[in-house]
Amino acid sequence: KNTNKEIRKLDLHGYTLNQANFAIKKFIEESLQARIRKIIVITGKGLRSKVNNDPYRSKKMNILKHSIPEYLKNNMELNNKISNISKASFKDGGEGAFYIFLKKY
Numbered sequence: 001k002n003t004n005k006e007i008r009k010l011d012l013h014g015y016t017l018n019q020a021n022f023a024i025k026k027f028i029e030e031s032l033q034a035r036i037r038k039i040i041v042i043t044g045k046g047l048r049s050k051v052n053n054d055p056y057r058s059k060k061m062n063i064l065k066h067s068i069p070e071y072l073k074n075n076m077e078l079n080n081k082i083s084n085i086s087k088a089s090f091k092d093g094g095e096g097a098f099y100i101f102l103k104k105y
């Protein structure tokens with residue numbers, strides 16, 4: 001019986017949407033292979049970011065927090081590997097992060 005309590009963390013700060021989607025897919029697959037059951041994904045809040053003041057950075061940066069869970073829900077291959085997605089506790093990033101609980105295989 002595997003009692004792996006390890007939690008893996010993926011920080012997506014500064015990633016574009018495509019980079020983030022690619023990274024999360026790879027991270028979920030690697031975590032499943034390592035029999036990890038819980039991962040923390042940090043997207044950043046998007047509120048504090050100074051993106052709006054910087055013409056050279058995309059205003060889309062702050063959409064990761066919404067788009068990543070959407071991507072996971074809409075990607076059936078990944079969705080089938082996930083048992084639950086929930087907002088992270090304050091100590092793990094609160095509004096700027098969430099947990100993904102992976103199914104046992």
